[in-house]
Every structure is written in C-alpha cells, then in structure tokens.
Amino acid sequence: MMKTFNTIEEIQLRKEELRDELHAxxxxxxxxxxxxxxxxxxxxxxxxxxxxxxxxxxxxxxxMLARKLVTQYGRIFKRKRR
Incomplete structure (x- = not known):
C-alpha cells in the first residue's frame, strides 16, 4: 500500500528510514x-x-571431461572449409 506524504518533513523522515534499511x-x-x-x-x-x-x-x-567433450563434440565448433 502506498503511503501518502503531506509534508517535506515526512518525506525526509521516510528517506532517512530507507537509507538506514539500505545500509543494514x-x-x-x-x-x-x-x-x-x-x-x-x-x-x-x-x-x-x-x-x-x-x-x-x-x-x-x-x-578429462573437457577433453572428452571436445573429442566428441568438437566438430560443432570447427569452421567448414569452402
């Protein structure tokens, strides 16, 4: 629920509260x-x-896992020659 602020003091107080929460x-x-x-x-x-x-x-x-993956699926990353 949105709280409405009526004065600048209320806004400044809420700003300080939020700053403290953020710091914590x-x-x-x-x-x-x-x-x-x-x-x-x-x-x-x-x-x-x-x-x-x-x-x-x-x-x-x-x-060993990387080596196995490269040998099995290395063809995916190779460029095709024209």
Whole structure:
C-alpha cells in the first residue's frame, strides 16, 4: 500500500528510514559474502594433504571431461572449409 506524504518533513523522515534499511542490508550482504568467500585453511598437515589431493583429483577430472567433450563434440565448433 502506498503511503501518502503531506509534508517535506515526512518525506525526509521516510528517506532517512530507507537509507538506514539500505545500509543494514548492505552490511548483511557484506557479512554473508565474507563468510562465503572466506578461505578456510586446513589446521593440520593431514588436512592440508587431503585438500591438495582432493583439488588435484577435481582438476584432473575437469580436464578429462573437457577433453572428452571436445573429442566428441568438437566438430560443432570447427569452421567448414569452402
């Protein structure tokens, strides 16, 4: 429902309220972004090695998938010679 404003003071008050809400939302989004992008370092050498091995296997798997897709569907991206 739209609220009608009768005076400039009411408009200025509403503007301040909206600015405060926007600032609070911005801080909340910033905090959530920091939580998502925070790089959690492994605390022990065992966890570090497990992390390295896991990331290596993931990278190798991605490479093999890309290679398989290119060999099977690479003809789609090649130009036809005239």
């Amino acid at each position: 939302s911005s801080e909340l989004i910033g905090n959530i972004w920091m939580e998502i992008t925070n790089d959690n370092r492994p605390s022990t050498k065992g966890e570090m090695m497990t992390s390295i091995i896991s990331k290596s296997i993931t990278a190798f798997d991605a490479f």
